[in-house]
Amino acid sequence: MTTRALIAGRLFHTIVTLFLVLSMMWALFRLVPGDPLVIFLGQGELAPEQLNQLRAAWGLDQPLWVQYIHYLRNFVTADLGTSFFFRRPVLEVLAEPLANTLILMLPAVLIAIGAGIAFGSRLGWKRGSKSEAVWNLVILVPRAIPVFWLAIILLVVFSYQLGWFPIGGMKTMAFIPHTWWEALPGYDLLRHLALPLLVAVLTFISDPLLIMRTSMIDVADEDFVTFARARGLPDKKVRRLAQRNALMPVITYSAIMVGFAFGGQLLLEVVFSWPGMGRLMVNAVYHRDYPVAQAAFFLMAAVVIVLNFLVDMLYLYLDPRVSYE
């Protein structure tokens, strides 16, 4: 199979998956019992004749398949409808939370990947030693602690008890700096960012760490490592050499993690009242604001799907031995 055919095939597959997610979502929201108009307007707001008029105007009297076509067409033309709750176009409603989520999650993912690689490569290198056994237990802990509980505990200790950090949100209302460093731009945001960032890094770090560790263990057996040792290179240099060759699986995974970042962390954002995508989605579901919930959900899924495609392409470029099927 030529590379071009391969890329075309993956692209086609990606588009089909996107389409299927869209359709699944439509079917899912169509499961909601009750009249969409009543959900939108509230019970008993309008007389039956007016309801019928609106139903015709919005195409809700059409057969289901016509509605489905409409729905697809609207999504493709980026017309995501109007938020039931905010009464504003969905795209407008999504823009700010998306930016807020990225402010928190992108640094978190990048730090987690960097630290995960550094730590995982050392841990994999130390295979079989006593300290490795201890560390193996330690890295279980951030994987096992429920995110929201960790967030609550840190919030109680560092914000409520010690008062070092604000108790949530992104900025202090009418913030007045008292010292010169408090007047620095971004100071207030960083203070709000600190705790959620810490929790996010802790939750994200274990995957790249473990992948790097396994990959290091695999690479450590390879001939070039033995050869480097035989040449008398210091251990540190040998590790660097091995590390570079062990990076591939982590890089692949990193792209997927960036995908998760767009979705934000529902739990984290709720505990720290961070006005991001995750919280927006949870609130939209609470308020039965289906257009917003739908769009937010689709955005989260779409980013993961598209990034998966890009990772495949990256793989093709980085490792020409890879061939699909």
Next chain:
Amino acid sequence: MSDAAIVPVAPPTAVRRTGLKFALSLVLGSPGGLCGVIILSLFVIVAVLGPLLTFGDHMEIHYLADKSVARLLTPGQHAPLGTDYYGRDIYTQLILGTRTALIVSIISTAFMAIVGTNIGLFAAYYGGRIDTLLMRITDLAFAVPFLPFAVILVVLLKPSLWNIIITISCLMWRTTARVIRAQALSVKQRTYVRAARVAGASDLRIIFVHIFPNILPLSLLYVAFGISWAVLSEASLSFLGFGDPNTASWGQMLYNAYISGSIRSAWWWTVPPGLCLTLFVIAVFLVGRELETYINPRLR
């Protein structure tokens, strides 16, 4: 010394390095695995005994002598682990929450194992179009962000314990399916599978009698990880307020503590459920890790 040459060599003692017994000895023989098994057994005992260990219903509101609600009492004052903001006994909620955690995790993990293993087996065995179709479905499941999907589905179906189980099961099979398929693809190529085919065994017989036993340990490993994943998912959904309001659950306790604004002061309300969750998941990981060394001896 020439005598030594004619001493018959003792037949090599047959060390069976497979089988359930060996897996069990691996798990119980390591300090971590043993710890995990003990902690899990305790949780199971508590879950089974459940109501026998509590003082009444978890929804029961306790009152003080002056008829006021016994709000936020510290441990030992009136109840062993104190009361919550609504005057309910925390100890009782914690005990009954164990049962919920186990029910949710066992049922959804069983579903995950059955669906995921079968999809993986059939995709690998038949290959071709069936493989493509099943794996495309799996890819689709992988594209769906778990918690947002779960939140939407639970709300659409109305929050209840069963709907939470259904929701969690809906996506959890995806990893199992992929892993089992990869493993079954290699088992399929082995000689005894070919021999069975030549001997005229039916497809189903080959899949379940010849291939399945060889991927069973791997399937069990994913059961172990699935259990921890399911427990955390249930807790997360409940913490977001989409849990079954009538069931005691650890996530629900934390949700109530959070929305009533009690996390600031009532440590006896927030610490126990979180600690139980963490302990449970760590115990599952510890057991799972030893099972992993059984499947992949390189890790030993």
